[in-house]
Amino acid sequence: MTPQxxxxxxxxxxxxxxxxxTEVGPGTPGGEYLRRFWQxxxxxxxxxxxPLRVRILGEDLVVFRDRGGRVGVLxxxxxxxxxxxxxxxxxxxxxxxxxxxxxxxxxGRCLETPGEPPGSRLHERVCQGAYPTHEFTGLVxxxxxxxxxxxxxxVYDSYAVPGFTLMPAAKFTLPCNWLQVKDNxxxxxxxxxxxxxxxxxxFTEAFGVVPELDWVTTDAGMVYIATRRVGDLVWVxxxxxxxxxxxxxxxxxxxxxxAKPASRPxxxxxxxxxxxxxxxxxxxxxxxxxxxxxxxxxxxxxxxxSGDRSYAERQRFPADYDAQSSQRTIAVHxxxxxxxxxxxxxxxxxxxxxGIRAVACGEEPYGAGRPEGKVIRTFTQDLVVRVAPAxxxxxxxxxxxxxxxxxxx
Numbered sequence: 001m002t003p004q005x006x007x008x009x010x011x012x013x014x015x016x017x018x019x020x021x022t023e024v025g026p027g028t029p030g031g032e033y034l035r036r037f038w039q040x041x042x043x044x045x046x047x048x049x050x051p052l053r054v055r056i057l058g059e060d061l062v063v064f065r066d067r068g069g070r071v072g073v074l075x076x077x078x079x080x081x082x083x084x085x086x087x088x089x090x091x092x093x094x095x096x097x098x099x100x101x102x103x104x105x106x107x108g109r110c111l112e113t114p115g116e117p118p119g120s121r122l123h124e125r126v127c128q129g130a131y132p133t134h135e136f137t138g139l140v141x142x143x144x145x146x147x148x149x150x151x152x153x154x155v156y157d158s159y160a161v162p163g164f165t166l167m168p169a170a171k172f173t174l175p176c177n178w179l180q181v182k183d184n185x186x187x188x189x190x191x192x193x194x195x196x197x198x199x200x201x202x203f204t205e206a207f208g209v210v211p212e213l214d215w216v217t218t219d220a221g222m223v224y225i226a227t228r229r230v231g232d233l234v235w236v237x238x239x240x241x242x243x244x245x246x247x248x249x250x251x252x253x254x255x256x257x258x259a260k261p262a263s264r265p266x267x268x269x270x271x272x273x274x275x276x277x278x279x280x281x282x283x284x285x286x287x288x289x290x291x292x293x294x295x296x297x298x299x300x301x302x303x304x305x306s307g308d309r310s311y312a313e314r315q316r317f318p319a320d321y322d323a324q325s326s327q328r329t330i331a332v333h334x335x336x337x338x339x340x341x342x343x344x345x346x347x348x349x350x351x352x353x354x355g356i357r358a359v360a361c362g363e364e365p366y367g368a369g370r371p372e373g374k375v376i377r378t379f380t381q382d383l384v385v386r387v388a389p390a391x392x393x394x395x396x397x398x399x400x401x402x403x404x405x406x407x408x409x
Contacts, residue, residue, distance in 0.1 A: 017330040020356060021349060022177050024273040025058030033356040035145035036368045037244055038153055040270050040282035041073060041133075042140045043168050045299075051095065053086040055274040057144055061131075067092045072106030073142040075129030079110070104128040137284055138168035149364075152372040156220070158248055158265040158380065161286045167298050169267065169285035172306035174324060178245060178273040179352070180331040181281070181324050185239065185247035185269075186344030188213060188226040190323070195252075199317050202303055203252035206230060211237070212400040215344040216408055220378050221367065222351065224344050225404035229396060230256040236383045236404050242376070243351050243367045245271045250382045252302075258384065262407075265380040267302075277329045281305070379408045 004010070024031045034057055041056050042063045051064035053076060060076040062085040072095060076084055083099040090096075094105040096112075102123075103112040108130030110123040131142045134153050143150050159166055174181055184190065188211060195201075196208035211226035221242040228235045235256035239249045248265040268284045285298050301308070304319020314322050338346060355365035370376065385403065390396035 015332050015334045017177070017328075018333050021179055021333075021352060022276060022330050024178065024276055029356045029360050030352075031057055032145070033352070033359045033365055034244055034273065035143075036149060036359055036365055037145075037151065038134060038141040038143050039245075039272050040139050041142045041272070043171060043282070044071075044135060044138045044140055045168060047071065047140070049090070051086050051088050051090065053084070055278070056142070057273055058275045059144065061142075062086050062088065062095070063140060063142075064088070064090050064095050066090045066094050066106060070106050071133045071135060071140055072104075073131045073133050073140075074104060074106075074108060078102060079104075079126050079128045080113075102126075104130070106130065106133070137166050139282060139284060149368075151368045152370055152374070154242075154367070154370065154376060155373060156242065156248075156268070156376045156378055158268060158286070158378050159284075161264045164264075164286040164288055167285050167287050167295065169283035169298050170301040170305070171280060171282055171299075172301045173274070173278060173280045174307075174321060175278055175329065176325040176327065177276055177330040178271045178279040179349070180327050181271045181279045182241070182245055182247065183331075183345045183348060184320060184324055185241050185249075186215065186222065186224050186348045187342070188224045188237070188239070188344070189341040191226070194319065194323055199319065202317075202319060204255050206235065206254060206256040207252070212397055212404070213341060213344075214401060214404055215347055216405070217347070217351075218377075218379060218408065220376050222344070222347055223379050223408055225408060227400040227404040228256065229390075229400060230384075232386055232389060233257075233259060234385050234387050234400060234403050236381075236385070236407050238379050238381050238383075238404070238407060240265075240378045240380045241348055241351075242378070243355055243365070245273075248378065248380045250380060254382050254384075256384050259386045260384045262381040262383040265378070381407070383407055 020029050041054055042052055047065040051062045054061050061073055062076050063073050065071050078097040080102050087098045088095040094103050096103045101114045105111055108128040110126040113123045116122050131144050134141045191207050192210045195203050209228045211228045214225040216223055223238050223240050226237045241247045248268040250263050251266045266286050270282045272280050307321055358365045390399050
């Protein structure tokens with residue numbers, strides 16, 4: 001269709017989002033795919049004496065720590081009469097419903113029905129929906145998929161970085177679909193515009209150079225390679241995407257003023273769908289003790305990641321929260337005009353779609369069938385190396401592409 005001036009009248013058609021990629025509820029193809037992986041549901045720091053109500057993958061759940069120290073993730077509404085267990089009372093073994101005192105263990109077994117006559121065996125016939133949990137570095141994960149398909153908990157090499165301490169970090173919610181949040185992770189060109197040229201230097205001036213771009217699949221998923229020339233230096237920035245909804249990146253303070261060895265990931269982030277139109281990001285952070293940061297400081301979202309600024313300020317200086325959530329509540333792919341710099345987004349969506357279709361065919365999606373305890377290699381890093389000046393733009397482009405490829409070889 002040839003572009004026409006003032007053609008808004010002819011471009012008003014409402015187009016549905018891609019349901020296969022964006023739906024997350026029980027029984028949907030995308031929802032069943034996401035349920036085949038461990039998903040963060042809460043930070044341990046938020047599990048106090050009272051239960052925590054959460055919404056994950058379109059399901060209303062309650063997360064609690066019983067007085068024995070175990071974490072439970074149960075369906076929200078009591079199997080007796082439907083009262084919300086967010087008002088329940090954690091006990092030594094499980095949680096007690098406030099309404100009639102029924103007690104459910106962390107595995108969903110009903111332990112007590114105190115209003116019943118002596119000798120009643122009703123509790124043996126009642127079960128509350130429950131999901132397995134796993135605590136890791138102050139983050140509580142749950143597995144919401146078929147019990148017989150439960151995967152090993154993934155162990156990334158970035159969980160252990162010499163000289164750094166892995167800590168619970170930020171949690172923040174965006175009012176939009178999870179996929180457009182995750183698309184951003186494989187869209188490195190936006191760092192030059194959104195975080196520098198369009199909205200002021202939110203990181204460093206070095207980010208204002210539009211990089212040479214490449215994307216490569218890896219055993220962990222895929223990476224982007226963004227390579228910039230800074231005088232006689234070449235700055236290579238690599239970030240990982242690990243399906244279905246994890247990515248990691250280094251600090252955004254690189255000035256690329258001197259050659260330096262490769263750094264490693266600082267932030268590991270999960271984009272967990274609450275439902276189709278809301279997404280919560282959970283983060284772990286690798287922290288250098290020399291930075292002197294408190295746990296409260298580490299738990300603060302980075303600039304522009306959440307909706308904590310005024311609308312007027314966000315209009316003047318938009319950041320990730322604004323760019324991602326304003327693509328419509330659910331981005332409509334059929335209305336996009338993807339360009340060469342969107343190759344990483346295309347690859348990411350293909351990985352997700354292939355995983356969805358694998359589950360629909362009864363197969364294991366990529367990333368869900370790893371052996372217990374296997375350490376998964378990732379490539380996230382910033383590297384600055386000194387190179388000889390390139391005589392021509394074409395040769396420089398080939399040099400940058402080759403340098404980036406060598407880093408992840």
